[in-house]
Amino acid sequence: MSTVRKQRVVIAGGGTAGWMAAAAIGKAVGKVSDITLVESDAIGTVGVGEATIPPLLNFNRLCGIEEPEFMKAVRGTFKLGIAFENWTDVGHRYIHSFGITGKDHWTAGFQHFWRRGKEMGIADEFGNYCLELVAAEEEKFAHLPDLGLNYAYHIDSSAYAALLRKHAESHGVVRKEGKIQSIERDGESGELRSITLEDGTVLEGDLFIDCTGFRALLIGGALGAGYHDWTHWLPCDRAIAVQTKSIREPLPYTRSIAHEAGWRWQIPLQHRTGNGTVFCSRFMSEDEARAKLLEDVEGETLTEPRVIHFRTGMRREHWKKNCVALGLASGFIEPLESTSIHLIQRSIIRLLQMWPHGRVSDEDIAEFNAQTDYEVEHIRDFIILHYNLTNRTDTEFWRHVRSMDIPENLKHRMDLFRETGRVFKANDQLFAENSWVQVMLGQGIMPETYHPTADVMDEQEITRFLDHVKTNVSRTVAGLPRHKAYIESYCPADV
Numbered sequence: 001m002s003t004v005r006k007q008r009v010v011i012a013g014g015g016t017a018g019w020m021a022a023a024a025i026g027k028a029v030g031k032v033s034d035i036t037l038v039e040s041d042a043i044g045t046v047g048v049g050e051a052t053i054p055p056l057l058n059f060n061r062l063c064g065i066e067e068p069e070f071m072k073a074v075r076g077t078f079k080l081g082i083a084f085e086n087w088t089d090v091g092h093r094y095i096h097s098f099g100i101t102g103k104d105h106w107t108a109g110f111q112h113f114w115r116r117g118k119e120m121g122i123a124d125e126f127g128n129y130c131l132e133l134v135a136a137e138e139e140k141f142a143h144l145p146d147l148g149l150n151y152a153y154h155i156d157s158s159a160y161a162a163l164l165r166k167h168a169e170s171h172g173v174v175r176k177e178g179k180i181q182s183i184e185r186d187g188e189s190g191e192l193r194s195i196t197l198e199d200g201t202v203l204e205g206d207l208f209i210d211c212t213g214f215r216a217l218l219i220g221g222a223l224g225a226g227y228h229d230w231t232h233w234l235p236c237d238r239a240i241a242v243q244t245k246s247i248r249e250p251l252p253y254t255r256s257i258a259h260e261a262g263w264r265w266q267i268p269l270q271h272r273t274g275n276g277t278v279f280c281s282r283f284m285s286e287d288e289a290r291a292k293l294l295e296d297v298e299g300e301t302l303t304e305p306r307v308i309h310f311r312t313g314m315r316r317e318h319w320k321k322n323c324v325a326l327g328l329a330s331g332f333i334e335p336l337e338s339t340s341i342h343l344i345q346r347s348i349i350r351l352l353q354m355w356p357h358g359r360v361s362d363e364d365i366a367e368f369n370a371q372t373d374y375e376v377e378h379i380r381d382f383i384i385l386h387y388n389l390t391n392r393t394d395t396e397f398w399r400h401v402r403s404m405d406i407p408e409n410l411k412h413r414m415d416l417f418r419e420t421g422r423v424f425k426a427n428d429q430l431f432a433e434n435s436w437v438q439v440m441l442g443q444g445i446m447p448e449t450y451h452p453t454a455d456v457m458d459e460q461e462i463t464r465f466l467d468h469v470k471t472n473v474s475r476t477v478a479g480l481p482r483h484k485a486y487i488e489s490y491c492p493a494d495v
Contacts, residue, residue: 013211014039017327019164026171051338071491074155075270077250080136086258094442097133098150108451115450140480183222191322210325219325226316234312241276244299252483261397283397381410389443421447
């Protein structure tokens with residue numbers, strides 16, 4: 001009886017991307033694969049991405065990670081959305097929350113009924129009809145039946161990688177310490193054959209996963225996959241990160257605070273706060289950005305500010321030959337909407353759905369790349385929206401992004417919403433209608449009209465409808481505990 005040789009999988013690089021891949025691949029196909037992850041303690045990881053979005057809940061379930069274990073390990077807090085401050089105008093603030101606002105009709109979204117209510121003078125602020133947004137504002141949180149409250153996490157990404165490593169190794173993944181010295185390719189097929197470490201160890205593989213960060217040693221260095229540069233749409237090219245002691249109760253949302261040449265983040269964990277600034281070096285120097293960040297942060301600094309250089313864009317091929325790039329090796333979009341870990345997750349799941357049986361299929365490669373391009377471009381457009389749709393003209397940076405040309409698909413979305421209030425989501429796009437509505441309203445677009453369905457209700461009916469939604473939201477939030485109190489009872493970490 002013949003036996004099939006186990007597939008040899010080599011993951012180059014650790015960090016969040018490498019260990020997410022190792023944990024998921026080990027869980028899914030570890031019994032029929034030999035999986036080796038190579039990383040060097042001497043090489044640091046970027047590791048500043050601490051805010052996530054709701055799909056991470058599903059990824060952890062797929063990996064067999066229970067939430068209380070996860071939250072304690074990563075010293076996490078819960079996240080209901082992102083507060084955007086100074087983006088539309090200096091002093092203006094709105095929240096892009098998870099979940100759904102109001103109640104849609106099959107012909108039209110809730111924003112149409114709300115828009116008619118505004119015209120009649122009876123509608124409250126749009127966000128007051130969203131459970132997650134009101135809970136965020138009141139700093140409350142709890143698990144509700146049937147995922148009645150949509151949420152994500154704020155996490156220590158280094159601790160998450162360590163937790164994932166434990167789960168990966170339980171499924172047979174082997175970690176090899178060392179730096180990559182050279183990469184060998186097959187002379188005939190051009191596929192990767194092996195990597196050689198500085199100590200002389202040779203690791204042969206059938207499938208290679210490139211998690212080497214911005215260096216992209218395999219996909220870029222060895223295979224020469226090109227790069228789509230998007231700095232003409234997203235000109236920020238620097239980040240500086242620093243950690244501080246917590247001085248207040250953790251907010252159940254991320255803060256994104258725009259400044260003269262970019263924005264800064266504030267992410268609360270149980271034991272500390274993650275801070276950082278993203279900026280464009282054409283309009284602000286590193287020294288200026290560092291000084292401004294240290295002036296603005298709250299609490300005693302725990303780390304030295306760390307500068308990160310990046311170039312927004314993505315690989316022209318995310319999967320080339322027998323190599324798949326994940327994380328920063330695949331591309332980078334600034335973490336304005338906390339999508340970095342999500343894109344790693346999506347590529348891992350997509351890869352497992354197209355997992356090769358024997359040789360790598362060219363058709364699988366083409367499909368993987370097409371799906372990834374589509375998904376990343378959608379997220380790119382959503383990020384561009386925040387910059388371009390602004391009233392700010394107070395600095396050269398904001399005048400530049402406000403007047404720049406934008407992708408045609410994004411322009412169509414904005415024009416459609418401005419004229420009709422309509423938003424449409426194509427299949428497999430990350431950001432649903434409610435996300436686009438919240439951000440476009442928050443950034444200053446008020447639809448000129450609404451769907452005729454909203455006129456079917458008379459004044460009393462639409463008043464009752466809006467009041468009913470708002471009352472249900474208020475009643476539910478009133479029954480929730482404080483965010484900090486819930487964490488202390490559900491998942492307190494050793495801090």
